[in-house]
Amino acid sequence: MDTIVDIAKAIKIQAKDVNVFYGEKQALNDVSIDIEDRSVTAFIGPSGCGKSTFLRCFNRMNDVIPSCRVEGSIMMGDVEVNSPQTDPVLLRARIGMVFQKPNPFPKTIFENVAYGPRIHGLAQSKSELDDMVEDSLKKAGLWGEVADRLADQATGLSGGQQQRLCIARAIAVGPDVLLMDEPCSALDPIATSVIEELISELQQRFTILIVTHSMQQAARVSQKTAYFHLGTLVEYGDTKDVFTLPKNEQTEAYISGKIG
Amino acid sequence: MDTQKHISSAFDQDLTILNDALQQLGDLACQQLEGAIEGLAMQNEANLDKVIKGDAALDALEAEINEKAIEVIAIRSPRAKDLRYVLVALKVATILERMGDYARNIANRTKVIMTAGNENIPGVNIGRMGQVTQEMVRDAMLSYQNRDAEMALAVWRRDIEVDHMHTAFHKEVLASMSRNPNMVGTGAHLLFIAKNIERIGDYATGIAEQVHFLVEGAMPDEDRPKADKTSKVVGT
Numbered sequence: 201m202d203t204i205v206d207i208a209k210a211i212k213i214q215a216k217d218v219n220v221f222y223g224e225k226q227a228l229n230d231v232s233i234d235i236e237d238r239s240v241t242a243f244i245g246p247s248g249c250g251k252s253t254f255l256r257c258f259n260r261m262n263d264v265i266p267s268c269r270v271e272g273s274i275m276m277g278d279v280e281v282n283s284p285q286t287d288p289v290l291l292r293a294r295i296g297m298v299f300q301k302p303n304p305f306p307k308t309i310f311e312n313v314a315y316g317p318r319i320h321g322l323a324q325s326k327s328e329l330d331d332m333v334e335d336s337l338k339k340a341g342l343w344g345e346v347a348d349r350l351a352d353q354a355t356g357l358s359g360g361q362q363q364r365l366c367i368a369r370a371i372a373v374g375p376d377v378l379l380m381d382e383p384c385s386a387l388d389p390i391a392t393s394v395i396e397e398l399i400s401e402l403q404q405r406f407t408i409l410i411v412t413h414s415m416q417q418a419a420r421v422s423q424k425t426a427y428f429h430l431g432t433l434v435e436y437g438d439t440k441d442v443f444t445l446p447k448n449e450q451t452e453a454y455i456s457g458k459i460g
Numbered sequence: 461m462d463t464q465k466h467i468s469s470a471f472d473q474d475l476t477i478l479n480d481a482l483q484q485l486g487d488l489a490c491q492q493l494e495g496a497i498e499g500l501a502m503q504n505e506a507n508l509d510k511v512i513k514g515d516a517a518l519d520a521l522e523a524e525i526n527e528k529a530i531e532v533i534a535i536r537s538p539r540a541k542d543l544r545y546v547l548v549a550l551k552v553a554t555i556l557e558r559m560g561d562y563a564r565n566i567a568n569r570t571k572v573i574m575t576a577g578n579e580n581i582p583g584v585n586i587g588r589m590g591q592v593t594q595e596m597v598r599d600a601m602l603s604y605q606n607r608d609a610e611m612a613l614a615v616w617r618r619d620i621e622v623d624h625m626h627t628a629f630h631k632e633v634l635a636s637m638s639r640n641p642n643m644v645g646t647g648a649h650l651l652f653i654a655k656n657i658e659r660i661g662d663y664a665t666g667i668a669e670q671v672h673f674l675v676e677g678a679m680p681d682e683d684r685p686k687a688d689k690t691s692k693v694v695g696t
Contacts, residue, residue: 224608417536443539445677455539 212237212407218272227253231433242409242418245428259295260288295377296370301386302362304354312354316373340368341398360391380410419443427451474532478549485519485521489556497590499503500570511567518560525553548674555663562656569649586630596664603671612671622661623688630690634655
């Protein structure tokens with residue numbers, strides 16, 4: 201329709217010709233993708249397709265695997281993620297990560313969130329740190345449930361609450377980007393809905409990349425979807441197009457439940 | 461049907477059930493239409509009664525298709541072509557059921573015309589109209605069966621033939637009514653019958669559009685040719 205103006209979003213991250221090797225085995229082949237700012241991009245595909253490997257490229261998590269070698273370029277603004285000059289610790293403050301299983305530190309709720317700002321020296325005073333913790337817990341939609349028990353052990357929280365605590369912990373250090381690797385796979389449907397609602401809210405402030413095995417989840421939370429197969433980016437486009445009229449037959453077969 | 465199977469064989473079975481039921485409904489609608497047109501041409505009361513009674517089967521089958529489609533959506537979460545497949549089944553079933561209603565209405569009106577006992581009923585164009593419409597419905601269902609978007613487009617473009625015949629017949633009946641006041645009652649029913657047949661032609665194009673959407677993922681992108689001028693005819 202004429203009245204709808206298509207406003208192209210700014211590009212937050214540009215990945216170009218990314219190849220990943222585990223020893224001799226190539227796990228990703230020449231993956232190039234532009235990630236839009238303040239949007240949710242879902243990576244989908246069968247197990248072993250390379251989607252998690254690709255996600256881990258964005259904050260150099262593959263560095264911790266000795267046999268892993270990453271080639272190509274991932275530019276976030278003027279920062280080359282793959283450059284040896286880029287400090288992975290500082291990079292991970294800008295690009296936070298939430299994992300499959302909630303992994304809170306065996307510390308209090310407060311300490312879990314305060315840990316990042318403290319080691320990065322982001323707070324000048326106790327009250328400033330308190331404010332950061334409160335702000336992060338509010339953004340993660342957890343404050344109302346834990347405000348009166350910040351000194352309790354984080355491990356006493358429910359699975360869904362623990363996962364939101366991990367999100368609060370990730371955003372406490374002020375990242376631009378959040379990587380989520382199957383963040384709801386260990387949660388029940390209610391906790392999953394809460395996290396998905398949270399993702400929609402967080403998208404206003406952060407660029408979110410999410411790996412999910414749930415195609416319904418990818419369809420619900422993301423604006424862009426990338427389909428991977430055998431280490432290759434097969435199709436990348438608007439989520440509504442990928443799930444209604446995919447261009448590629450492999451994508452169609454996967455989203456229709458015809459290949460595993 | 462697509463050759464590539466789902467991992468879940470039950471999903472394939474569900475889609476097959478939906479497909480078979482829709483084909484069956486298409487066959488029934490064609491039979492009803494044929495019965496109504498033949499009944500009109502031959503003034504055969506037994507044929508007309510069969511059409512009137514036969515409509516309930518279409519209603520029941522449409523309800524079954526609706527129920528199955530809702531079940532597939534709720535349980536299988538179909539996507540892409542599978543989703544279009546289910547949505548198209550729902551829409552085409554509604555169209556076929558409506559065609560059945562029009563066939564029944566033609567049969568009812570023909571029976572009224574028969575009791576009036578008018579002779580010299582103007583009927584050349586309406587017979588041809590009925591024939592073309594039946595061909596369109598058959599071809600539309602065949603294009604569905606074969607997932608043939610080109611064939612569907614051919615049906616879609618053919619509707620203009622029915623429109624032309626409808627306009628001509630409309631004028632013919634009006635002329636007959638103005639010449640012979642005894643023809644007014646019969647003529648009014650004939651106008652409705654002709655309109656019913658013309659609407660069935662429109663519905664055939666509706667099926668064709670759905671087939672195009674199923675195969676291509678989009679409705680036909682050209683304007684459908686139309687030539688039904690009866691709404692502008694004021695007299696003879």
